[in-house]
Amino acid sequence: MKDFKARVEDFKKKFDKALAGAKDGKSLQELRNTYLSRKKGVVKSLLEELKAFKPEEKSKAGKMLNTLKNHVQKKLETAQKKFTAPETIEKKIDLTLPGEKKYWGAPHPVVLFQQKIENIFISMGFSIEEGPEIETDYYNFEALNFPPHHPARDDWDTLYLSDDLLLRTHTSPVQIRAMENRKPPIRIIVPGRVYRRETPDPTHLPMFYQVEGLVVDKGITFAHLKGTLEYFLKTLFYEKLKIRFRPSFFPFTEPSAEVDIECLVCRGEDDKCRVCKGTGWKEILGSGMVDPQVLKNVNIDPEKYSGFAFGMGIERTAMFAFQIPDMRYFFENDLRFIRQFTLK
Amino acid sequence: MIISLEWLKDFIDVDLPPSALIDKLDMIGLMVEEWKEKGSDIILDIETYANRPDTLGHLGVAREIAAALGLKLKQQEWPLAEIEEKTSELCDVQIWDPDLCPRYCGIVVKGVKVGPSPEWLRKKIEIMGLKSINNVVDVTNYVLFATSQPIHAFDLAKLAGRKIIIRRAKQGEAIKTLEEEDVSLSPDMLVIADEEKPVAIAGVIGGLESSVQEETQDIFIESAYFNPISVRKTSKKIGISTDASYRFERNADISFPPRAALMAASLMTQFGGKVSRGITDVYPKPAKERTVVLRNQRVFDLLGVEIDAKFSEKTLSNLGFQVESQRKDVWKVQVPHHRVDVEREADLIEEIARFYGYDKIPVHFPPLRVPEPPLDQRREKIDRSRQILFNHGFDEALNFSFSSPEKEAQFETGRSAIEIRNPISSNASLLRTTLMGGLLDNIAWNMNRGADGVHFFEVGNIYFKNKMKSQEQLTLSLVTTGLVGPPHWHRKSEKTDFFRLKGTLESLMEYLNYEPYSFKEEPHTLFEKESALALVVKKDTIGYFGLLKKSLLDAYSLDEPVWAAELNLDALFGKPSQAFQYSPVTKFPTVTRDVSFIADGNVSFQDIQEVVGKLSLPYLGSFDLYDRFSGPSIPKGKVSLSLRFVFSHPKRTLKTEEIDKIQKKIISALGASFNFQLREGGRIDK
Incomplete structure (x- = not known):
């Protein structure tokens, strides 16, 4: 019996030594045959010997043998993995196959751009105000200092619903509504749909989006208008952007200013640039100091308060920023167009 | 307004190089939109404004240049025979x-x-x-x-x-x-x-x-x-x-x-x-002279820059205004008749600013004395909705607000459309009473250009007459048709269906905290019979969704079925959403029980939910249907339903016996109500 125990331990040591020397799957298979073969393996032959033992010795020896068998099996399995694992992965899976991306819906570029604009103004302490698209002549024109029958109205070609009701031609009526509803200080922007009686072409649409801005407080000056819009434009485009303010006319502002930014395409370097017509500048915003008559119309004393207002077309600005040649693309909702903007 | 430089020379001796003159014109508000050389002449196209009829002739433009450059206008003689x-x-x-x-x-x-x-x-x-x-x-x-x-x-x-x-x-x-x-x-x-x-x-x-x-x-x-x-x-x-x-x-x-x-x-x-x-x-009643008072202080107040009083005086006289000092830093200014735009002090300040140069006005930031009111909840909810929809694979569309009588007739929304008096075309003579028209156009457009599936949503107003008044209603519409996502080797391409749309709406309601909500089978003009549900929040119908009517698909030449939804966001956002409060996470193990039944094919899930709900089971955390099938292994007309119940207790470990008791209660209640049979081989315990 002692002899049997020693031999089992000896086999274990021999096995461990042989396993350590095994270099590949083939040598492992040989080891497996030597020890575990059902016909002539080491374990099998030791098992044969048990028959001669006494019953109490038999069970002890059986346990020893079982331990050896388990040891060999376990070690062989572990070793097998070590040798075969890298090979099988390479054979089973082509890691160059495309991964599975999630189909994530894309925001509409107009909304994307609108939010970009909104966020810059929110960072400057502005809040967002909205108003109806169906407006009265009073809010759309008269309160904004467009006298009835004034040719200035021609620049805001209007879709009418009745004698008095129309589709707002700009977001400016919301200025009036805000000033009627609140006391200064007021610092708002107003995004929204506006309408013009225009036949669609690459640069005109009967409906588009605008963002309007209004600041009213004591001591607001043209310098504040410049400061606000310069910060806005530099944040929207880039810090070194060239900007110029030049005199213009809007019935509801006085003085009025048009804001140009340098042509993003030619940077003023190309006399024949199609985007800026060789001027080097691109008109981007209309603005001005709120006209004293407009303040009077909402019972704000222009001697005590002043303000500035501004407005811009969202599609037009996005077209310029991304070099989109045709405004109509925005409302075709072609997925190949819309989905481009997701990561921009 | 077309202006010839040669012609201008009839009125003024200007010898600036053209590019310098153009810059000058731009900066005083006579924007040169385009210019070209013509022989020895240079022709400018100047943008003019509705309030400046005086610039609609060469003389008026010459006056502006004279003022800008400090030149005098030539006196013209008109001899008569x-x-x-x-x-x-x-x-x-x-x-x-x-x-x-x-x-x-x-x-x-x-x-x-x-x-x-x-x-x-x-x-x-x-x-x-x-x-x-x-x-x-x-x-x-x-x-x-x-x-x-x-x-x-x-x-x-x-x-x-x-x-x-x-x-x-x-x-x-x-x-x-x-x-x-x-x-x-x-x-x-x-x-x-x-x-x-x-x-x-x-x-x-x-x-x-x-x-x-x-x-x-x-x-x-x-x-x-x-x-x-x-x-x-x-x-x-x-x-x-x-x-x-x-x-x-x-x-x-x-x-x-x-x-x-x-x-x-x-x-x-x-x-x-x-x-x-x-x-x-x-000339029976000669026009009165117009005078405007100008205070130097107001120039500073409005422009934010100190401008020398002498500069202001000189600028105005150069422009033909008669400036008379009333007292220190206050002038009485008589307006020349050709300046029909100048009536108030602000108008004069604009003149001073134009010639001072907008570019020389400093850049300041307006002080924020009082913060604005907090941002509107409604806008936040709209944006949250959009994020949920993106996550569910819906792209965002924006369509024109216009519609046509033909379209309105197809949709039968029952809303009275608002007419445009002077439309650009008869296709755009009405305002839309549903967002569906635009979205179906979008499906057709993309399918015709090779898309395998189109899943769009739009947030926008619809418009209609309500008791003679025009109303705008914020609406969310969704459409889904064809394959979900591009085909991929790693998984089977799936077609969209009713439950994808329903799940999207369920997510929407849950993430916006509008619980509880429910669905009600209800016929609707947009959808096929027995293929539509109403979405109900706090007893009010917020919207409808289902399988779009065949006649609509035909009208847009669409072959694939389209599932669609239209929700009234004004009505939904008008309701308070549930305030969020965290619920404590239990430290004790949860118990999951899966139960499979053989049931009649026509038992509705909503009825099962109701029966389970009425049991008011203690410790029940959630309850879901995780499998449903029929086939050769199931008797004809029957389905196999697998329900999963998850139980937990905040303060202790649940005992097997108490859960067994609850499970028995569930099985007997469902058995009694719907004649459910426990399915053989179904897992009873876990």
Whole structure:
């Protein structure tokens, strides 16, 4: 019996030594045959010997043998993995196959751009105000200092619903509504749909989006208008952007200013640039100091308060920023167009 | 406005290089939109504004340049070869409606040889983009583009009774215009008439009959000021707009008619004409001088920069304003008649700012004294909704607000559409009462261009009449059709279906904290029978969704089924969403029990939910259907349903026996209500 125990331990040591020397799957298979073969393996032959033992010795020896068998099996399995694992992965899976991306819906570029604009103004302490698209002549024109029958109205070609009701031609009526509803200080922007009686072409649409801005407080000056819009434009485009303010006319502002930014395409370097017509500048915003008559119309004393207002077309600005040649693309909702903007 | 640099030199000696002049013009508010060289001349296209009719002629632009460069305008002389006859003897001018015609000047040129224009005149007319007609007509246009004052030439011989009467048209009167168009007139229109009939529509266009022709010898020159509103109304009503009406309706310079008449008469003497003595000038109520008070302090208050008072004074005088100091830093400023835009102090401050240079005004940030109210909850909810929808693979669309009678008829929304009075086309003559029309167009557009599936949503207003009032309603619509996502080797391509849409809406309601919500089977005009559900929140129907009607798909030539939803966001966001409160996470293990049943195929899940709900089971955390199938292993007409129940207790570990008891209760309740049988082989415990 002692002899049997020693031999089992000896086999274990021999096995461990042989396993350590095994270099590949083939040598492992040989080891497996030597020890575990059902016909002539080491374990099998030791098992044969048990028959001669006494019953109490038999069970002890059986346990020893079982331990050896388990040891060999376990070690062989572990070793097998070590040798075969890298090979099988390479054979089973082509890691160059495309991964599975999630189909994530894309925001509409107009909304994307609108939010970009909104966020810059929110960072400057502005809040967002909205108003109806169906407006009265009073809010759309008269309160904004467009006298009835004034040719200035021609620049805001209007879709009418009745004698008095129309589709707002700009977001400016919301200025009036805000000033009627609140006391200064007021610092708002107003995004929204506006309408013009225009036949669609690459640069005109009967409906588009605008963002309007209004600041009213004591001591607001043209310098504040410049400061606000310069910060806005530099944040929207880039810090070194060239900007110029030049005199213009809007019935509801006085003085009025048009804001140009340098042509993003030619940077003023190309006399024949199609985007800026060789001027080097691109008109981007209309603005001005709120006209004293407009303040009077909402019972704000222009001697005590002043303000500035501004407005811009969202599609037009996005077209310029991304070099989109045709405004109509925005409302075709072609997925190949819309989905481009997701990561921009 | 087209401006020729050569022509400008008639009024001002400017010798800046063109590019410097263009920059200068831009910066004083006369934006040069385009320019080109033409021979030795340079032609500018200048953007002009509705309040600056004075810039609609070379003289006005020259005035601006003079002020900007500190130059003086050249004085022009208009020599006349006169005859003995007085103007008033040759033609009698009477204003019968001084409100609509406050001033009318006339002068006669006799013995003009009407013929082709001389070279210098023809060139100028052609620069302006007009065709040279004859020397007399060209002179009238020349004066208009030189000075912005429209004038008109009549053939004196054709004026019956040698009379010019400025009056309203009589009912039934008509005129054939220079353009040979017959126009019927009405008493709201001002006309120039002779003794018998209208010979011109005042300020808009002349009549053919009294016009200057080759045989014309004696000419009556009209140079007048007409009421701008009257000219505009007439021009709009008859649908004729001319270079003259464009200027009159913007308000002309009331002081200018005599000068323009003399200028025209002088030029016509070059064609052999002799001018009548004494200009006729009917001007019953001369316009008052306009004065505006300007305070230096206000210049600073509005512009945010200290501008030297002397600079302000000089700028205004250069522009033709008469500046009179009232006391220190306060001026009384008299406005020249050609500046019809200047009425208030702010208008003068704009003049000072324009010539000071907007670029020299400093850049400041407005102080934020009082914060704005917090941002609107509604906007936040809209944006949250959009994020949820993106996550579910829906792309965002924006469509025009317009619709057509045909579209509205297809959708039968039951809402009364609002009509546009002057639509751009009959396809866009109404406002949309549903977002579905645009979205179906979008599906068709993309499917026709090779898309395998289209899943869009739009957030926008619909519009309709509600008790005679027009209403705008914020709406969310979704459409889903075809394959979900692009085909991929790693998983099977799946087609969208009803439950994908429903799940999206469920997510929407859950992430927006609108729980509890429920669904109700309800027929709807947009959807196929028995294929639509209403979404109900707090007893109100918020919207509908389902399988779109075949007839709609046919109308848009769509082959694949489309599932769609339309929700009233105004109604939804009008309800308070549930305030969020965290619930404690239990430290004790949860117990999951899966139970599988064989059930009748027609038992609805909502009924099962109700029965389970009524049991008010203790410790029940969640309850879901995780498998449902039928097939060879299941008896005909039956389905296998697998339900998963998850139990937990906040303060202790649950005992197997208590859960067993609850499970038995569930099984017996479902058995009793729906005759459910426990499925063999179904896992009972876990």
